[in-house]
Amino acid sequence: MTAPTPLPAQQAAPAHPAPGYASPIPVVRTHIGHAIASEWTKIRTVRSTVWTLLSMFVVTLGIGTLYALSLSGEDYVGMPLLAGGFFGLMLGQLGIITLGVLVISSEYGTGMMRTTLTACPRRGRVLTAKAIVFFLLAFLMTLAAAVPTALVQLAVLSDQEVPSYAVDDAVMEDSIVDGEVVASTDQVLGATLGAALYVALLGLLALAVGALLRHSAGAITVMLGVVLLPLLTALFLFGESVADLRDALIEYSPLNGLASLYGIPMMGDELDSGWPLLGLLALVTGGTLAAAFARLNAGDA
């Protein structure tokens, strides 16, 4: 009645005289690439993506810059040169976590998931495409925030006075060359690549939790608990009898994992714990994603 539909091809396939309709639009065998293109369209056409990523960027770079400015020209206190990036990203990562949850839970919340799964009954493909698109976006955007933050630290803090006692300190050995504070290669990698990977993985974990719970507020709350509660709980465990538990909570707290990548582990002596903790997070995320796949494939959508 409105515009003419482009479907006048009335003849059915010749082999089948039964009434039938054959579309003139060529049929393409779909694959994961189609799903990835679709998920990219989805993620770039909602405002929550812009807001969460923008807030992550502003908070990370902003707090990192403020930290650097506050220490500029002061005595060197023993913090690795790039450590200031941690304080911003510690808050900025919440934007990535929120986006990770929303990428999937908003589809369940609106009913869009049924539309999606009708268009693509291979449910695993949909979740895989979501995970790939989100992970890459989260990684690149976090990297894009972490690199300038690191550059600001380098530019602003290199002029710190190095007190004589610090020169011989083993802990600061890597950070001081010829009486100047520098960033070692390890520190640079940890504060950029490592931090971006860590936060993107945490976001992917949030996506998996969102797929399991199918509820935005619930999944975001769970993720906040995962990130914040271990450390907060440890604060209140004073006694000798619970010392082991307290230490474990601090060491495996997601915040400690990120801090370790910046060279400021909360357990003091474990200087190389950043990358192993990143591996642990990858394992946990992988396991949670597997559970999300299982739930998606087995249950009602």
Next chain:
Amino acid sequence: MTGTTGDNMIEAVGLTKSYGARTAVYNLTFRVQPGKVTGFLGPNGAGKSTTMRMILGLDHPTGGSVTIGGYPYRQLPNAPRQVGALLDANAKHGGRSARAHLLCLAQLSGIPARRVDEVLGVVGLSEVARRRSKAFSLGMGQRLGIAAALLGDPQVLLFDEPVNGLDPEGILWVRNLMRRLAAEGRTVFVSSHLMSEMAQTADHLIVIGRGQLMADLPVRDFIAANSTDFARVRTPDGDEAAREALVKALGDAGGQVHPEADGALKVVGLPLPRISDLAHEADTRLWELSPHQASLEEAYMRMTQGAVDFRSTADQRAGLVQQAPAPGYAPGHTPGYAPGYAPPQQPYVPPQPPVQAQPPVQPQAPVPAQRAAGATMALGVPALPPTPPASPPPVAAPADIPEQPAPSRPEDAR
């Protein structure tokens, strides 16, 4: 591979779905043939949407199976090109524009992006394609959902309540669209709870109630079986004697005469020329003599009466009744309400003797029984729309359909 599986019949065999102790669909067996519009009718909660979700592989049947062209949906080689569906006009992310919504679905299905603009034109949304769909009215949402269903130019189309929220022009458009799609040889399966709508759109009917099959027959058979002709006769207003004489003459001639609320007479069992002759012999002038068919809605309601899940009760306002009601609003009195809101028209029992605005001139026989049945349900489900929903607007019909207050959800309003 279009058309390679031969027919595109939807076939359900013993389809059953339980959620815990509640059985939503029980032992449904039916076939939906290509080349015609098949209406899927049932009161709210009858299991229509559950059945549709099982056809689309979204929900797993507890028992039985359903296939399209011989395949379960999730094993179809090219599902989005073979089957298109409108499940829920709200099943979209409101922050996304109409075009982006369709584009992501097109990409997922391997459909060229320019097809998106085509279907936007087909449903008449080209103008608002770049607006966020959150701001869409229910009718625009339905059009967007229909666009998504048409995107793959599929051979099988499922529409769940597609006319909800559409204006009369939109309803006519959907009706023509369905008929055209079916005429092209496609399988068109449309659910509705409105018999009157389906009688005009569908070729075949599948009626379910409480999740079970109640009827599976061509529409014309349903109409033939359920419509009895009657005549409406009106004598000059104020001429009681003439009316009495005519009633007597018609009764003597073997007709059944039912006075109607507006003073007209409903005559069953006499052909129109005979009524005219009798009036002439009784020396009575007629202001109206018109042929009518009993409404299919009534027949459908009779069929599903035992299977209605949500029955409305009278709003008793127990304990809330003021002894002297405010003058502007008198509960239990019907006049003056806008047609959009139909207050409960029966059992409200105020402390003072009830005052009926319009004396029910012609109470149909089953009405008291219906009232009794309606009154037995607890007051726990006021938010649910009463079913089956009354089809005519309740303006002048309180005596005709005393059981059904007007549906309160916008989607039921037409």
